[in-house]
Amino acid sequence: DRAEILSKAFAGQGSIARGMVSDTSPWFVDHSSSGRDVVRAKKLVEEYTEETGLPLTFRLLVAPGTTLERVASLWRGQLEEVGIDMAIDLVDPQMLSLAAVLGQFQAILQVGFDSAHPDAYEPLFRGIPAQQSVVSGNTTRYISPLVTKSFNDARTTADVTRQVDDYGTIQEQVAIDIPYLFLVQVREVVVTSTKLRDVTNWSSGSGAEGLGRDDATVSLAQLWLAR
Structure with missing residues (x-):
């Protein structure tokens, strides 16, 4: 129940996630999942138990003392209603990141997919x-x-329409295979002025002050810097 999580963990500040790309993004294609169906979920859990002879259980890793810990607690209660037992393991953020890159987990609850362009994913x-x-x-x-x-195809063209199609294919396939479960979207705002060059202090290899590193999906023949 994403609506309950949004309301109780985030005080309603944000929106229900409808995929890996924010629904305000020009790259967004809606392949959102259907609403919560407790009856069907219970039936699927019963079928799993009958086929395997085992209860449906898994462990979720989450950083302690965070909003995500509250999200995990709410989610566990929702899963209990349909017969799924989820154990919450509170793990230090550094160990959580290590478990992620090593693939040593059953499930992890993290903030992600927060880049301005889907190519970053x-x-x-x-x-x-x-x-x-x-x-x-x-x-x-x-x-x-x-x-x-689809990622490769999007990188080989400067045609935004084609890129939208490619990223749409990615979103559709992810919605079908469900490697990720997207819960909520929380907006982030950065306030700057015309005098601000960057919001991060960058340095070059020599230690001298340097320019920010900008990502792009289309190669540039020239780059002009105004001084």
């Missing part, structure tokens, strides 16, 4: 089937040839 889906390394930025180890192709 490509490392989260990178890999070759049956050739996963021990340490990987692909937290879920989910690999889809269609998703990989």
Whole structure:
């Protein structure tokens, strides 16, 4: 019940997530899941128990003392209603990050997918089937040839319309395979002035002050800097 989580954990500040891309983004294509269905969920849990002879249980890693701990507690209560037992393990943020890159978890609750452009998410889906390394930025180890192709296709064109189609394909496939469960979207605002060059202090290899590193999906022949 995303609405309950949004209301009780975030005081209603934000919106229910409808996918990996914010619904205010020009790249957004709606492939949101259906609403909560307790009756169907209970039936699926019963079928799982009958087929395996085991209760449906899993462990969730989350950082302690955070809003996400509250989210985890609410979610656990919702899962209990349909017969799913979720144990919450409170883990130090550094150990949580280590568990993510090593793939040593059953489920992790984290903040993510907060970049301005969907191309930044490509490392989260990178890999070759049956050739996963021990340490990987692909937290879920989910690999889809269609998703990989769509990211590559989006990088080979400057046609925004085609890029929207490619990123739409990615969102659709992720909605089908569900390597991630998206709960809520919380807005972030950065206030700047015309005199501000960057919101981060960057330094070059020599230690001297440097320019910020900007990402782009289309190669530039020239870059002009105004002084």
